[in-house]
Amino acid sequence: MWRIETPPQPAVVKFDGEIDEHFVPDALKEIESPIILDLRSVERVTSAGIVRWLSFVKKCGSRLTLRACSPQVVGSMNMLRDFLGECRVESVVVPMYCPVCHVESFPVYSSGKLRAAYQDTSLLRHLLAQQCTKCKVTLAVDASLDDYFSFFAYARLPREQVEG
Numbered sequence: 001m002w003r004i005e006t007p008p009q010p011a012v013v014k015f016d017g018e019i020d021e022h023f024v025p026d027a028l029k030e031i032e033s034p035i036i037l038d039l040r041s042v043e044r045v046t047s048a049g050i051v052r053w054l055s056f057v058k059k060c061g062s063r064l065t066l067r068a069c070s071p072q073v074v075g076s077m078n079m080l081r082d083f084l085g086e087c088r089v090e091s092v093v094v095p096m097y098c099p100v101c102h103v104e105s106f107p108v109y110s111s112g113k114l115r116a117a118y119q120d121t122s123l124l125r126h127l128l129a130q131q132c133t134k135c136k137v138t139l140a141v142d143a144s145l146d147d148y149f150s151f152f153a154y155a156r157l158p159r160e161q162v163e164g
């Protein structure tokens, strides 16, 4: 006899604000299912915030998946290997701008696609090629590609993204 058990649905939580000395994600303590934490609006990560973050990540263990990590969060991931703990990185924001109109753009890319391409600069540039919606010029990435994606050397991906 077969018994199919549906895995618990993840709770999707968006965190707006700064990861600083006030970062105490109380709301998440009550959640027992896996958590997807959307970090696209995080504009600042302070060193006191990192201390808080590390203990939070440790408590969550592998239940936590990070979605749309902002450039500031990616910077912390690259600076400190422990920042990710056991959590998985579903997607990250890649900061871009138009060299002609100077309009900024913050598209979100899946980690699986980025990781498959990141060791090959031409593949990565192809994946990241986006046109300005106004003038059609190819947007420039507002970061050093090597530095920005260095966390892929150790980041865990969501299970369904591991292949690609």
Ligand SMILES: [Zn+2]
Pocket: 098, 099, 100, 101, 102, 103, 132, 133, 134, 135, 136, 137
């Ligand atoms: Zn433009």
